[in-house]
Amino acid sequence: MIDWSIEGSSFGNCNCGYGCPCQFEDLPTHGHCRGFEALSIDTGHFGDIRLDGLRIALLYAWPGPIFEGGGELQAVIDERAAADQRNALERVLHGEETEEAATHWWVFRAMSDLLHPTLYRPIDLDLDIDARRARLSIPGVLTGEGRPIRPPHSDGEHRVRIQIPGGIEFELAEIGSATSRSGADSAIALDLSDSYGQFNRLHHSGQGVVHA
Template sequence: MIDWYVEGESFSNCNCAYGCPCQFEDLPTHGHCRGFEALRIDRGHFGDTRLDGLKVALLYAWPGPVFEGGGELQAVIDARAEPDQRAALEQVLQGGETEEAATHWWVYRTMSDTLHPTLYLPIEIDLDIAARRAHVTIPGVIDGTGRPIKPPHSDGEHRVRIQIPGGIEFETAEIGSASTRSGPDSAIALDLSDSYGQFNQLRHSGRGVVHG
C-alpha cells in the first residue's frame, strides 16, 4: 500500500440524537443515517504528495444502519488542491490504500452502493473543539453549524465527551448540537436541526487511527 497519513480537526453532524447510537454499537435514532463530516488537514501526506493545509468534506446517507449497506457518498475536496493532491484525497476519503475495516472511511465506502462525483470547491471551516463550536460552508453544497448542548432545565452549557480507545474514527470527541442544510449542488439532501454534533482531532493512516 501507499503510505499515507492525515492529521487535523474535524466537525461532523448526523441525524441521530446527541448520544449517537452508532458510537455505542446500537441502531440509529431514526432507523437510518445521513450527515456529513469536514476536516481541516493540518499535516498530511500520500506517498510523496503533501496534503498540509487542505480541507475536505464527505456527505453520506444510508437507508438503514450503516452496517446494512446500500448507502451513498459524495466527497468534496478543496478547490486549491493540485491534481495529485486531489487524486490522493479522493483515494483516502473513499477508503483506498487502507487495511480492511481500519478506518471509518473504509467502512463507509464498503457499505455504499452509490458513489457520487467528487466536487472541487472552496471549503470554509471555523472550528473550536474545546468550545464545541463550528461553522462549515461549501457554496451550493452545505451550511453547517455546531454549538454546545443547551440543557432544557437551565441556561448553561452541557459538556460531554465520547471516548473510544479502539475506535476507527477517533479516540475522544466532544459532543454538541448541530444543524446543517444542503444546497442545490449536493447529491445528498441534508436537513438536520439540533442533532448529533461531533468535534474531534482526527489522525488516520492506512493502518487505522494513529494514537496519541
C-alpha cells in the same frame, strides 16, 4: 499499499440524537443514517504528495444502519488542491490504500453502493473543538453550524465526551448540537436541526487511527 497519513480537526453532524447510537453499537435514532463530516488538515501526506493546509468533506446517507449497507457517498475536496492532491484525497476518502476495516472511511465505502461525483469547492471551516463551536460553508453544497448542548432546564452549556480507545474514527470526541443544510449542487440531501454534533481531532493512516 501507498503510505499516507492525515491529521487535523474535524466537525460532523448526523441525524441521530445527541448520544449517537452508532458510537455504542446500537441502531440509529430514526432507523437510518444521514450526515456529513468536514476536516481541516494540519499535516498530511500521500506518498510524496503533501496535503498540509487542505480541507475535505464527506456527505453520506444510508437507508438503515450503516452495517446493512446500501448507502451513498459524496466527497468534497478543497478547490485549492492540485490534481495529484485531489486524486490522493479522493482515494483516501473512498477507503483506498487502507487495511480492511481500519478506518471509518473504509467502512463507509464498503457499505455504500453509490459514489456520487466528487466536487471541488472552497471549504470554509471555523472550528473550536473544546468550545464545541463550528461554522462550515461550502458554496452550493453545504452549510453547517455547531454549538454546545443547552440543557432544557437551564441557560448553561452541557459538556460531554465520547471516548473510544479502539475506535476507527477517533479516540476522543466532544459532543454538541449541530444544524446543517445541503445546497442545490449536493447529491445528498441534508436538512438537520439540533441533532448530533461531533468535534474531534482526527489522525488516520492506512493502518487506522494513529494513537497518541
